[in-house]
Amino acid sequence: MKIITALLLSTALAAPLAGLAATAHDHGSAVPQQLQLNAGKKWDTDAPLRQAMSAVRQSVAQILPAAHAGKATPADYDAFGQAIHQQVAYMVENCKLPAAADEQLHIVVAELMAGAEAAQGQHGEGERAAGVVRVAKAANAYGKHFSHQGWKALELPH
Template sequence: MKIKARQAAIPFALTTALLFCGVSLAADNAALHDHDHGDASFELQLDNGQKWAIDPPLRKAMNDINGAMRSSLEAIHQDRLSDEDYAALANQVNDGVAYMVANCELPPDADAQLHMVIAQLMAGSQKMTGDSDASARDGAVQVLGALDAYAQYFDHADFVPAAH
């Protein structure tokens, strides 16, 4: 029951944050990777050909999310995670997103790009909890795709997304 209350609050908070920032998602599956990451369709852009600068809270949050996904990667690939395990993983993603939203202080253009990654993290997290028609595994794959995109567009020098 505690999990369900938390899950309901996160999408509302994310929706409010995205509306406040005026972020729109564009349909371009090529922006992520060569293989399917669920419905992860958005178009990130570099900062005049360079990766976007990050701050320490963003570094911490993305390292935490990436670490959680790495620790479950083999079980995800082998389709061995239980619903409870996926829900716990989703909560770790939600906690990381909540921390970054509360603490990151990026310039507006970088923040707008980050919100596209956050939207994909949250959509994947929601799928992992069973709150959509997609499978929990599809949600995990979507989170992994968001981590790939983050690595490609943000200047987090030592960040290596979970290999999948």
């Protein structure tokens, strides 16, 4: 993640992600980018990305049942959001993908960050559980578009 690594990290951690998703990833187009496969195949990954995304998946799997049942506390959501922020920071710092794969990963990162912010209550208390689901959907999208041996999609509530 060479091109906008510093910008992405500082902006993502310091500013609301809605603005980041609308400006940093659309490259001037009116419609947000959508994930695409690499000529019909999944994008290659590296060890730091796989490590970080495995940790993201584990964090989601731990909180999702409580969030779905309405039993997750604000402290649970805050810790979850912080864990996602930490994994994104690790990805940005350590992941080295080719430019085309990196562009696709930025779409996933934007969704991870938006979900983490919502889980932390930055979009209102009523959006915390939805933030967890947003992170889960981003993790599942990652699994559909990036090569990560052994990756298992998260089962989402109805």
